[in-house]
Amino acid sequence: MSSVIDTEVPGSADLEQEVERRRRELAELEAKLAAWNETTGATAQRDDTDFTTVSGQPVRALYTPLDTQGDDYIADVGLPGEYPFTRGPYATMYRTRLWTKRLFSGFATAEETNERYKFLLARGTTGLSVAFDFPTLMGYDSDDPMSEGEVGKCGVAIASLADMETLFDGIPLDRVSVSMTINGPAIMLYCFLLVAAEKQGVPFEKVTGTIQNDILKEYQAQHAWIYPPKPALKIITDVFEWSSAHAPKFNTISISGYHIREAGSTAVEELAFTLKNGFTYVEEGMARGLDVDEFAPRLSFFWDVHNDFFEEIAKFRAGRRIWARHMREIYGAKRPESWRLRTHAQTAGVTLTAQQPHNNIVRVAYQGLAAVLGGTQSLHTNAMDETLALPTEHAVRIALRTQQILAFETGVPNTIDPLAGSYFVESMTDELERQAEEMFAEIDDLGGVVAGIESGYFQARIARSARRFQDEVEANSRLIVGLNSFQEEGEADIEILKIDESAGESQGRRLAALRQTRDADAVERTLAALTEAARADENLMPPMLDAVRSYATLGEIRSALESVYGRFQEPVAF
Amino acid sequence: MVERKIRVLVAKPGLDGHDRGAKVIAASLRDAGMEVIYTGLHQTPEKIAATALQEDVDVVALSILSGAHMTLFPRVLNLIRENGMDDVLITGGGIIPQEDVEELQALGIGRLFGPGTATGEAATYIQEWFLANRADDEV
Numbered sequence: 209m210s211s212v213i214d215t216e217v218p219g220s221a222d223l224e225q226e227v228e229r230r231r232r233e234l235a236e237l238e239a240k241l242a243a244w245n246e247t248t249g250a251t252a253q254r255d256d257t258d259f260t261t262v263s264g265q266p267v268r269a270l271y272t273p274l275d276t277q278g279d280d281y282i283a284d285v286g287l288p289g290e291y292p293f294t295r296g297p298y299a300t301m302y303r304t305r306l307w308t309k310r311l312f313s314g315f316a317t318a319e320e321t322n323e324r325y326k327f328l329l330a331r332g333t334t335g336l337s338v339a340f341d342f343p344t345l346m347g348y349d350s351d352d353p354m355s356e357g358e359v360g361k362c363g364v365a366i367a368s369l370a371d372m373e374t375l376f377d378g379i380p381l382d383r384v385s386v387s388m389t390i391n392g393p394a395i396m397l398y399c400f401l402l403v404a405a406e407k408q409g410v411p412f413e414k415v416t417g418t419i420q421n422d423i424l425k426e427y428q429a430q431h432a433w434i435y436p437p438k439p440a441l442k443i444i445t446d447v448f449e450w451s452s453a454h455a456p457k458f459n460t461i462s463i464s465g466y467h468i469r470e471a472g473s474t475a476v477e478e479l480a481f482t483l484k485n486g487f488t489y490v491e492e493g494m495a496r497g498l499d500v501d502e503f504a505p506r507l508s509f510f511w512d513v514h515n516d517f518f519e520e521i522a523k524f525r526a527g528r529r530i531w532a533r534h535m536r537e538i539y540g541a542k543r544p545e546s547w548r549l550r551t552h553a554q555t556a557g558v559t560l561t562a563q564q565p566h567n568n569i570v571r572v573a574y575q576g577l578a579a580v581l582g583g584t585q586s587l588h589t590n591a592m593d594e595t596l597a598l599p600t601e602h603a604v605r606i607a608l609r610t611q612q613i614l615a616f617e618t619g620v621p622n623t624i625d626p627l628a629g630s631y632f633v634e635s636m637t638d639e640l641e642r643q644a645e646e647m648f649a650e651i652d653d654l655g656g657v658v659a660g661i662e663s664g665y666f667q668a669r670i671a672r673s674a675r676r677f678q679d680e681v682e683a684n685s686r687l688i689v690g691l692n693s694f695q696e697e698g699e700a701d702i703e704i705l706k707i708d709e710s711a712g713e714s715q716g717r718r719l720a721a722l723r724q725t726r727d728a729d730a731v732e733r734t735l736a737a738l739t740e741a742a743r744a745d746e747n748l749m750p751p752m753l754d755a756v757r758s759y760a761t762l763g764e765i766r767s768a769l770e771s772v773y774g775r776f777q778e779p780v781a782f
Numbered sequence: 783m784v785e786r787k788i789r790v791l792v793a794k795p796g797l798d799g800h801d802r803g804a805k806v807i808a809a810s811l812r813d814a815g816m817e818v819i820y821t822g823l824h825q826t827p828e829k830i831a832a833t834a835l836q837e838d839v840d841v842v843a844l845s846i847l848s849g850a851h852m853t854l855f856p857r858v859l860n861l862i863r864e865n866g867m868d869d870v871l872i873t874g875g876g877i878i879p880q881e882d883v884e885e886l887q888a889l890g891i892g893r894l895f896g897p898g899t900a901t902g903e904a905a906t907y908i909q910e911w912f913l914a915n916r917a918d919d920e921v
Contacts, residue, residue, distance in 0.1 A: 562897040598849075
């Protein structure tokens with residue numbers, strides 16, 4: 209056999225020759241490129257753009273092998289499904305399973321949203337994603353004075369297990385995976401869902417889905433918080449701990465860059481803040497004494513997909529590589545499932561314009577394409593009217609069809625990570641990783657994520673980037689079609705969904721009836737047990753499930769815990 | 783006439799957490815030379831009215847992206863008028879359908895700015911309103 213090996217491996221003299229040949233090639237390229245820059249004037253440019261990404265990263269006229277010569281293919285790029293996962297979290301990617309077409313929706317009452325879900329399921333959506341109204345997002349009952357005017361407006365109102373049962377009436381929770389955008393009161397809504405499944409006869413271990421449960425980005429960007437960071441992190445760790453034993457198929461967190469970006473951050477801030485938040489959750493779990501390989505495989509991510517096509521694709525790729533490297537090298541995770549970053553993506557709502565709203569269909573299509581080229585596991589495509597109101601069925605259908613055209617007509621999903629090896633995309637991936645690492649060091653210097661939140665570092669940084677972008681748009685150095693360029697007189701009107709004001713009243717009646725018919729003693733007893741568990745610093749999941757089974761409301765559970773934990777005070781700056 | 787700075791309260795009533803617009807507007811009004819107070823998220827109408835009185839502002843600019851504008855704008859307007867602040871401009875912005883804008887303006891709310899507004903437009907509106915209505919006030 210040795211003779212066969214001898215013929216395949218070059219001798220050391222051959223190897224030296226090969227290295228020399230490669231070195232000469234790059235030197236020659238370098239010289240040619242310098243001449244090319246001189247003669248073609250690579251610095252020459254049209255005057256309607258400054259050739260930076262939407263986040264302000266400079267983009268050169270041309271990328272060549274010189275830009276990727278530092279990359280070691282196996283160590284830095286590799287194969288899909290293998291460390292460091294740059295090319296994708298799974299070996300077969302879309303060849304065996306397309307991304308989940310998951311449209312975020314919810315409005316008015318549980319009953320009306322249940323009908324919309326059935327409409328979506330009948331048209332080929334493959335996962336549900338619940339949008340809650342603001343009272344639910346903040347943990348208030350629909351009949352709380354703080355909720356006035358807000359019930360059912362931006363999502364569906366869910367104030368108790370009874371509402372959750374109605375929301376999934378006729379939808380089998382062992383077959384349809386449910387993603388819930390909920391953070392401050394995530395543990396409450398998670399318990400509502402688990403018990404609703406239990407009532408359908410579905411055991412916890414068969415329930416699939418995701419809760420967003422990412423409180424750190426709430427303080428940084430989205431602002432649906434309840435308790436201060438420390439108890440909030442304790443509750444999240446309770447969810448990790450309990451779920452790894454009892455609901456192993458459920459994604460217990462979706463660490464989200466989406467809201468950070470929508471609030472105005474740059475791509476690299478989105479990347480770095482989100483991953484750093486992720487590392488913080490890992491550190492919390494490990495500090496509890498959990499084995500990192502027990503809970504890390506259930507962590508999932510959620511990226512925004514903004515307008516800058518290649519920057520976004522590079523962001524997805526860099527994110528996977530950074531996560532894998534830190535999980536293996538710094539946190540010592542042993543299982544590949546702990547290294548692998550799986551993500552949901554949503555096209556950037558903030559890029560949609562109220563002006564010429566039909567153009568938004570095109571923006572969403574490009575953004576969806578970037579998400580798929582970036583290797584997303586699931587995708588929400590925005591409806592064209594979302595900057596004006598909650599979407600109509602017509603607008604939602606176009607958004608869903610946009611994904612189906614991408615999946616079945618374009619041929620894009622046929623091969624895995626087709627942009628790998630592009631000098632530009634690889635070098636942008638490297639650059640985003642480098643800048644994210646710099647930002648991690650900066651956050652460490654501040655004392656970590658929680659210290660950064662308390663001092664307002666993240667909030668101020670995001671606000672500054674938002675202001676920079678707005679200034680660029682107003683100075684017309686960044687063109688937005690229909691907004692600061694190519695405007696039309698007399699905009700075409702589009703149909704707008706109006707939410708019936710009656711949702712508040714009917715929710716109020718439903719809650720009043722619930723409070724009449726439930727076993728008041730059981731509610732009181734289970735809430736007391738929950739408060740006691742919080743005082744004793746025990747895992748809150750078991751007593752919370754009991755409180756939910758007794759039909760304690762969201763607001764009652766919120767208040768019970770607030771009596772122990774207090775509430776978050778926002779550092780205000782602009 | 784004594785030159786004085788226009789005092790503006792930028793406020794986020796209700797439960798929605800979208801403060802990107804409020805912060806961009808607050809910073810741009812400040813850069814336009816106004817004195818800007820921003821009190822953070824989740825403010826009740828009562829709190830906003832109390833702050834307006836305490837800070838003796840000329841303008842209250844509300845940002846609402848939650849769909850609750852038909853409840854919150856009239857509530858703030860009434861509370862501020864009950865405080866005897868009849869000459870305070872109540873303006874704002876957010877995701878507000880045109881027919882709702884017209885209904886709110888009929889109640890006495892000023893201009894309401896939608897998505898895509900240039901910040902300068904809001905600043906100019908406030909300055910012009912001030913010159914027409916308040917510039918002759920005793921300081």
